[in-house]
Amino acid sequence: MLSVNVSTIVMKFEKSEKRIRFSDIPELSASRAGEIKAFVLEKLSPEISTAEFDLSRTDFLDSGGLGFLISIHKSMSSRRGRCVIMSPSPIVRQVLELTRLHKVFDICDETTSGSATISRNRSEVAP
Amino acid sequence: MNCGTSIDCRILPDLHHVRESAANIHRHLIKLGYDPHQSREFEIILVEVLNNLVAHATRQKIHENIRLVVSCHRESVNAQIFDHSHGFIWNENPQLPGDDAESGRGLYLVHQLADSVQYFRNLEGNLLWIEKKLKPASPGESSGTDGTTPSATQLNINADSMDDSLPASGSEQDPDMNQEVLSALFGVIREISESRDSSPAVARRLLHRLCCLIESEWFMFFEVLPDRENFRLTASSIEEDRERIIENSFSLLVKQMLLSAHDHTWDEILRGEFPNEVFNNYLPSPYKWAHVCPVVIAGELFGVLTLGHRPSSGSIPPKHRRLIQIFSEFLAIQIQSRKAQESQIRSTVLKQELEIARNIQQALLPGKLPLDNYFEISVSCETAQKVGGDFFDIEHLSEGEFLIYIVDVMGKGIPAALFATICRTIFKYNKSHYRSPAHILSETNNYLFDDLCSVEMFITAQVLYLNAREKKAILANAGHPPLIIKSGNNPSVREVCPEGLPIGIYRDTFFEEQVIPLPANFDILMYTDGLTDTRDAENREYFGINGLKSWIGSNSDCHKAPHEVIRELKGFLRKFSTHNIQSDDQTIIAISERRTCPSPSS
Structure with a gap:
């Protein structure tokens, strides 16, 4: 896992064959969205089919941050890939639900045992 | 919990500074003992609103700081944001954009997260007033458990000035008084917007609220007629027969003042210091002790507000005069706005009637x-x-x-x-x-x-x-x-x-x-x-x-x-x-x- 400074934000990313996971993102805000987006897009090489955002430690999400997530979601969809939000923190989940975007994103809740539940549109469940 | 605290700060018009300032306020609220999650919601509200102001600032004022006043109360926190944009029509019911839209959710979030949002436009600028109910932090969740609670030296709101130690009462900057005034104003705004009252009814509602606030006993509001030489009594709180006496006394006094000041116009006289003591001699019992205030909008005399007060209280104190001015201006704007609405309704009805008349006339012509x-x-x-x-x-x-x-x-x-x-x-x-x-x-x-x-x-x-x-x-x-x-x-x-x-x-x-x-x-x-x-x-x-x-x-x-x-x-x-x-x-x-x-x- 690599730890990278995006301007003043420190975030991590971990890449396996077709999957990349970004984690330790302290905030997704309008003021940081531009830098984070540039960083993430740079890492989304063509072979990547799943982009995961571990938002368990993200304690701030505003409409600018939502715009960033949607742009990545669109980018992944255009290459037939997926954008998954992992273990969103309570405030992130609340903002996603308030704006009804929890129906748009794949949201995966990892349990302590390591199993994961991906929900989308509240109906689709995958191991 | 440290209630009654007020933070008055100027925020640089930059998204990064907005974000940092809001984060500092969030930390401060936790320090004061508010629920961290709700404080975070309040932080999101502030960021959304302030970002919006930064994005829509006018070119001339793009570098001006944004003034933010956060007042903390026992069960709520409110923010007053002084808007230096052109002002806008506040959408009471914003809708979400399409799922793939990358923007357009900010004000929706504000409405969802805040308990009350009011946009107040007046001549001195625009003011966005936001209230959010905040409960105290649950035990074990108080300051420090968030992991972000700053030390006293860290609590440095990113702004030119910050004052969280304003006195509880006394000065014109009295936060409780401001809070009271704003609550009163917004209460009336809410009532007015929900009602279909005519402009005199709106005036009565607003002036009753003002009287309660400044402990005035009665009011009369005279509106300048289009001929700009006469008044009309628009709203009053006193009996009709006494109304006439006071109205006549007022007209008589104004005429006398005009006669004795040849080189002054009617408008100039009323804008100047009104001889309240002389006027008081004209007033019938028990309506003594009036204070007459000109209401000037966009440089034009709009009307005259007469407020009665207790003889024991002496003249109206300066801090109340300021309140009277704010309410009067707001009243004038409301009356103008109501009239414009009424005129628009009349015009719409007339257009519909004309359309009917046109159809009838067309039908009478040989088809x-x-x-x-x-x-x-x-x-x-x-x-x-x-x-x-x-x-x-x-x-x-x-x-x-x-x-x-x-x-x-x-x-x-x-x-x-x-x-x-x-x-x-x-x-x-x-x-x-x-x-x-x-x-x-x-x-x-x-x-x-x-x-x-x-x-x-x-x-x-x-x-x-x-x-x-x-x-x-x-x-x-x-x-x-x-x-x-x-x-x-x-x-x-x-x-x-x-x-x-x-x-x-x-x-x-x-x-x-x-x-x-x-x-x-x-x-x-x-x-x-x-x-x-x-x-x-x-x-x-x-x-x-x-x-x-x-x-x-x-x-x-x-x-x-x-x-x-x-x-x-x-x-x-x-x-x-x-x-x-x-x-x-x-x-x-x-x-x-x-x-x-x-x-x-x-």
Whole structure:
């Protein structure tokens, strides 16, 4: 896992064959969205089919941050890939639900045992 | 929990600074003992609103700091954000954009997360007031458990100034007083926006609230009338008989002041320091001790507010004067806004009524022109406004026999349309006298003379009887422009205008009848003066009767069907009067001897 400074934000990313996971993102805000987006897009090489955002430690999400997530979601969809939000923190989940975007994103809740539940549109469940 | 704290800060107009300032406020709220999650929601609200202001700041004020005042109360926190954008229409019910939109969710989030949001526009700028209920942090969740609680030195809001130690009461900057004022104002705004009260009712509501706030006992609000020389009592809290006394006293005092200050205008006197002590001598018991405040909006005196106060309290304290000013300005804006709304509603209703009137008038005009083996007739009738004073009717009496009226009621719009409709009924009633157009005009004059005289209006009309077998027409005229006739074999164009004054000028007036032999291949044109009064592009020259005759003469080489004559004539007039809007109703009736077999499509 690599730890990278995006301007003043420190975030991590971990890449396996077709999957990349970004984690330790302290905030997704309008003021940081531009830098984070540039960083993430740079890492989304063509072979990547799943982009995961571990938002368990993200304690701030505003409409600018939502715009960033949607742009990545669109980018992944255009290459037939997926954008998954992992273990969103309570405030992130609340903002996603308030704006009804929890129906748009794949949201995966990892349990302590390591199993994961991906929900989308509240109906689709995958191991 | 440390309630009553107020943070007054200036935030740099930059997204990073906004974010940092909001984060600092969030930390401060946790330190004060508020629930961390709700404090975070409040932080999101602040960021969304402030980002919006940064994005929409006017070019001149793009570098100006944004003032944010956060007031903390036992169960709520509110933010007052002083907006230096142009101001906007606050959407009370923002909708979410499409799922793939990357923006447009900010204000929706604000509405979802805040308990109350009010946007207040006044002359001194715009103010966004947000309230969020915040509960205390649960045990174990208080300051420090968030992991972000700063030390005292870290609590440095990213702003030019910050003061969280304002006194609880006393000065004009008193946060509790500001809070009270704003709560009162927004309470009234909410009530006003939910009600359909008229402007006096709005004024009463607002001034009652002001009186409670400054402990005033009564109020009277006088509004300046459009003549700018008189007042009207718009709202008052006292009995009607006492109202009159105070109103008269006030008018008397203002008149006396005017007499004694020759070089001052009425407006200048009222804007100056009003002699309250003198005025108090005029007041009936128990309405002593009035304070008169001018209400000036956009540099113009809008009204005068009179507030009564207890003698024991002396004069109105300065901090209350400021409140009175704020409420007065707000009141004036509300009254103006209500009036604009009322006027808009009236205008909408009037438009609908005019549309109905137009439909009725159109329905009264002949829908489909009769087909006849001897004559071809075509008509164009255009009104300058929704409804007009021109009308025509074509009675097909028998094959080759017509009675045609063309009428122009003086003026335009609804009054003209009303008389046009009455006139049409009278003509219809007299159509049995078709062989005598003069008789029809005479009867119409008899019926309408008194009514037209009482409103100082008149009507011009022309009635034409056409008979193909007898190859003649009979024409009578009531002050109407001449009928134009042209023989197909003769290029000369002739005016026919039998003697007759307009209807409504004299009670027993004479209408001449003129018999016109119908030559072979004739063309006849009947019209209202809207045609000949058309002005040229420079607005200097009328088309005139000579212009019309000249146009018909120059188009005499070929025998055109009446609808072609009208189309070409109107095309010519459009070019003649380029850029000029049609200012009068315009009706044209073209009649010719039939040269082709009649077909339903014609």
